[in-house]
Amino acid sequence: MTHTRTKNVLTVLIVLAALVVLPYLLTEVQLNMAIEIAFFSLFAVSYNLLLGYGGVLSFGHAAYFGTGAYFMVFALKYVAGMPILPAVLVSGVAAGLTAAIVGFFCVRLGGSYFALLTLAFNQLIYAIALKWRSLTGGDDGIGLDKHDMYLPFVGNLDTMSTFTVYYLTVIIVLISLWLIRFFLKTPYGNTVACVKDNEERAAFIGYNVFRSKLVLFTMAGFFAGIAGALFAFFEEFVSLDSINMAMSTEVLFMAFIGGTGSFLGPVLGAAVFIYFTEWVSDITEHWEFFLGVLFVLLILYANRGIIGLIPEKIKNFWSPRSASAGER
Amino acid sequence: MEAYAVQAVHGVVYGMLLFLVTSGLTLVFGMMGVLNMAHAAFYMVGAYFTYSLVQWTGSFWLCLLLAPIGVGIIGAFVERALLRKVHTFGHAHELMLTFGIFYILAEVVKWIWGTYPLTVVAPDVLNGSVPFLSATYPTYRLFILLVSVIVLFILAFIMQKTRIGIIVRAAVFDNEMVDILGVNVQLVFLGVFSIGSALAGLAGVVAAPFLSTYPGMGLEILVDAFVVIVIGGFGSVWGALLAALMIGELQSFGIMLIPELALVFQFLLMAIVLVWRPQGLFGESA
Amino acid sequence: MTLALKDVNTYYDKSHILQDVSFSIQEKEVVGLLGRNGVGKSTTLKSISGVVTPRSGSILYKGKELRGLKPHQVTKLGIGYVPEERRIFPNLTVQQNLLIGVQSRRARAQEEEAWTLERAYDLFPQLKARQSSKGGNLSGGEQQMLTIVRTLMGNPDLLLLDEPTEGLAPMLVEVVTGVIREIHGSGISILLVEQNFEVILELTSRTYVMSKGRVVFEGTSAQLADNHEVRKQYLEV
Numbered sequence A: 001m002t003h004t005r006t007k008n009v010l011t012v013l014i015v016l017a018a019l020v021v022l023p024y025l026l027t028e029v030q031l032n033m034a035i036e037i038a039f040f041s042l043f044a045v046s047y048n049l050l051l052g053y054g055g056v057l058s059f060g061h062a063a064y065f066g067t068g069a070y071f072m073v074f075a076l077k078y079v080a081g082m083p084i085l086p087a088v089l090v091s092g093v094a095a096g097l098t099a100a101i102v103g104f105f106c107v108r109l110g111g112s113y114f115a116l117l118t119l120a121f122n123q124l125i126y127a128i129a130l131k132w133r134s135l136t137g138g139d140d141g142i143g144l145d146k147h148d149m150y151l152p153f154v155g156n157l158d159t160m161s162t163f164t165v166y167y168l169t170v171i172i173v174l175i176s177l178w179l180i181r182f183f184l185k186t187p188y189g190n191t192v193a194c195v196k197d198n199e200e201r202a203a204f205i206g207y208n209v210f211r212s213k214l215v216l217f218t219m220a221g222f223f224a225g226i227a228g229a230l231f232a233f234f235e236e237f238v239s240l241d242s243i244n245m246a247m248s249t250e251v252l253f254m255a256f257i258g259g260t261g262s263f264l265g266p267v268l269g270a271a272v273f274i275y276f277t278e279w280v281s282d283i284t285e286h287w288e289f290f291l292g293v294l295f296v297l298l299i300l301y302a303n304r305g306i307i308g309l310i311p312e313k314i315k316n317f318w319s320p321r322s323a324s325a326g327e328r
Numbered sequence B: 001m002e003a004y005a006v007q008a009v010h011g012v013v014y015g016m017l018l019f020l021v022t023s024g025l026t027l028v029f030g031m032m033g034v035l036n037m038a039h040a041a042f043y044m045v046g047a048y049f050t051y052s053l054v055q056w057t058g059s060f061w062l063c064l065l066l067a068p069i070g071v072g073i074i075g076a077f078v079e080r081a082l083l084r085k086v087h088t089f090g091h092a093h094e095l096m097l098t099f100g101i102f103y104i105l106a107e108v109v110k111w112i113w114g115t116y117p118l119t120v121v122a123p124d125v126l127n128g129s130v131p132f133l134s135a136t137y138p139t140y141r142l143f144i145l146l147v148s149v150i151v152l153f154i155l156a157f158i159m160q161k162t163r164i165g166i167i168v169r170a171a172v173f174d175n176e177m178v179d180i181l182g183v184n185v186q187l188v189f190l191g192v193f194s195i196g197s198a199l200a201g202l203a204g205v206v207a208a209p210f211l212s213t214y215p216g217m218g219l220e221i222l223v224d225a226f227v228v229i230v231i232g233g234f235g236s237v238w239g240a241l242l243a244a245l246m247i248g249e250l251q252s253f254g255i256m257l258i259p260e261l262a263l264v265f266q267f268l269l270m271a272i273v274l275v276w277r278p279q280g281l282f283g284e285s286a
Numbered sequence C: 001m002t003l004a005l006k007d008v009n010t011y012y013d014k015s016h017i018l019q020d021v022s023f024s025i026q027e028k029e030v031v032g033l034l035g036r037n038g039v040g041k042s043t044t045l046k047s048i049s050g051v052v053t054p055r056s057g058s059i060l061y062k063g064k065e066l067r068g069l070k071p072h073q074v075t076k077l078g079i080g081y082v083p084e085e086r087r088i089f090p091n092l093t094v095q096q097n098l099l100i101g102v103q104s105r106r107a108r109a110q111e112e113e114a115w116t117l118e119r120a121y122d123l124f125p126q127l128k129a130r131q132s133s134k135g136g137n138l139s140g141g142e143q144q145m146l147t148i149v150r151t152l153m154g155n156p157d158l159l160l161l162d163e164p165t166e167g168l169a170p171m172l173v174e175v176v177t178g179v180i181r182e183i184h185g186s187g188i189s190i191l192l193v194e195q196n197f198e199v200i201l202e203l204t205s206r207t208y209v210m211s212k213g214r215v216v217f218e219g220t221s222a223q224l225a226d227n228h229e230v231r232k233q234y235l236e237v
């Protein structure tokens, strides 16, 4: 027991140390990629709350990512002197609320219904973003007004520096991941996350399946919104690309390619995905075709994703307790 | 007043095109329980086939036959070689797979035909217009109407009067029992899936000269088709017909009266139906 | 020998249900299969008809191996299976339900006394009267008739019947018994799963008794009637 615990703590410390020194080892381009991997990881993990834990397939998760991204811009633009961290939180809350409303319609219906409703609502929110030009800039997009960030004891940070953006993103992502992980381990979180396995049994013993699913959906929306806010902060610009169907597709790919059966699978998926978009696109302009083929091949032959292809031994070492254990 | 009449007919035309697309989708869903996202890609491929076939053969009429056959063959391959494999993994995997196929086909279309919108010209007979009230109405739109109505009647006839139609309806309810009674249900699935795909292809053919042929056309129709299915009720052909006409009219008048909000109306209608009758207008249960 | 099972083992996932089940049926014989609830009678019929595939053993029908065949293939070989749950198609009319059972390519279908729609209606005027009603609107007894006749439309040589009198009123039980006797009279072998011991005594010549997935008794029905020990241990509640 204590032995594994020590190993866990050690692993975490090594990873943290690596994340701290990483910016000094990478080129500017690579650092930018690292930032993207970080916020997409959070996006993909939030998506996996639905796919991996809830067992439902959403085709509209970009709606919350995009809502978060737009609200990040709005918060910094329309609220004078809005500090950055609260702005991120506001974005998450806005996305979470949107998810709660959409979820109210979607989660009571299972299976295919759920899938096509999430897609339809994504299109609705997209249509609003497209048509409400005065607010969102329509298809021109909208720029983000960056200002310095004040932290107690640290002072003012230059948010134009990639280093700052990197540390800010990584810290927020790590905290978010930790919060999600923590929630899933609480007794309530555990029941919520097990909806997938024993929906009938759960309903039978009289516990509220609808509410659990709504909680899960709202939470997924909230953290997707946080990821969206970080995306906006990194890009310094938000357009319809953040809220369209392609973005919803990408997050599905990231989560599934990485592996939906484990907590960290989607993180791996986000990394693979960014690699594809940055490097494979240099080799062939039809990289999206190959991405689709990879996706279909994994569905057919390895539906636990890439992480499922890693031998158990290695996996156990660096991801001591995977969600697959909780999945039973 | 007359403008309204014209707009109403526009609505019926688009509604019937939408019905043509969703008919195959509901057929497949009703029988196999698979919401086939690739259906939208089949529709798009039908349109692109039409573009190329018109280039090579110069005959649009030939496309009405060849393109659906081509798409039907792709559909047969998808069912036989891919979909059947993941059936035991559960429906989330089936959905993801059909989505993956949708995605791949969309990329293939871009690869082969590029990303620019293509124009398909209808035959001269269909290009004119016919007298309508005090003005004229484009012939091609009436042609779309005609094709859709013919398909509707053929489908209704097959489902009500033929043994194969009866088998399909029985399989919707209990496909294992149909198999026990000596019918190769896998083969029926294959047939239904191919015909459903071919119908999507046919919709693509008639849509090609009417709407523009571009890589986003699949997603565009997919969303409308989904809204139709939700409103009409899963697996219900009559529900799909009614809902398709409703959406057609709603879009048609929406664009005429309040263009900024036209896109939003159908989602609003969908939300209302969902709250009031979650199983859809004609659906039996969710 | 028409049908012979040898050491059949069938599983549902990890639970081992049928354990080395062996028995046989002769041409034109009516054989009973008895046992308490949950001993594997239905699973036996499902294993023969191809609804589930046994993990090991062999099921020979007229010298052909059935294990691994799909249900429709087994049906085409001449085995009709009437499952316990009846499973009529409620959205189709009585006539349409019957049409699905038709196997026009079977040799027997060409013979003079083959089952056809007309013959079925002659024998079951009740079904004829309701031929255009939806299957879902029939009474329990009518549904049981329909499901048996629907299978007969395929002109089987061997009929597997799973508790055809279950849940029927005594008068209907007699009707169904008469029907089964008639079917046997037309030269069809029958494997009959029943809980109703009287029906078994009346119809079958030989019987097998199952317990916990195994065959525990084999003999003529008269022998079983006299064997109080077996009846007490494996049949009576």
Ligand SMILES: Nc1ncnc2c1ncn2[C@@H]1O[C@H](COP(=O)(O)OP(=O)(O)O)[C@@H](O)[C@H]1O
Binding pocket: C012, C015, C017, C035, C036, C037, C038, C039, C040, C041, C042, C043, C044
């Ligand atoms: N589809 C199934 N999945 C898992 N177990 C099953 C299934 N069907 C039946 N069983 C189990 O197999 C055993 C035998 O069932 P069955 O053959 O239906 O019994 P019988 O017909 O003799 O009453 C029972 O314990 C039952 O619970």
Ligand SMILES: [Mg+2]
Binding pocket: C038, C041, C042, C043, C084
């Ligand atoms: Mg039984």
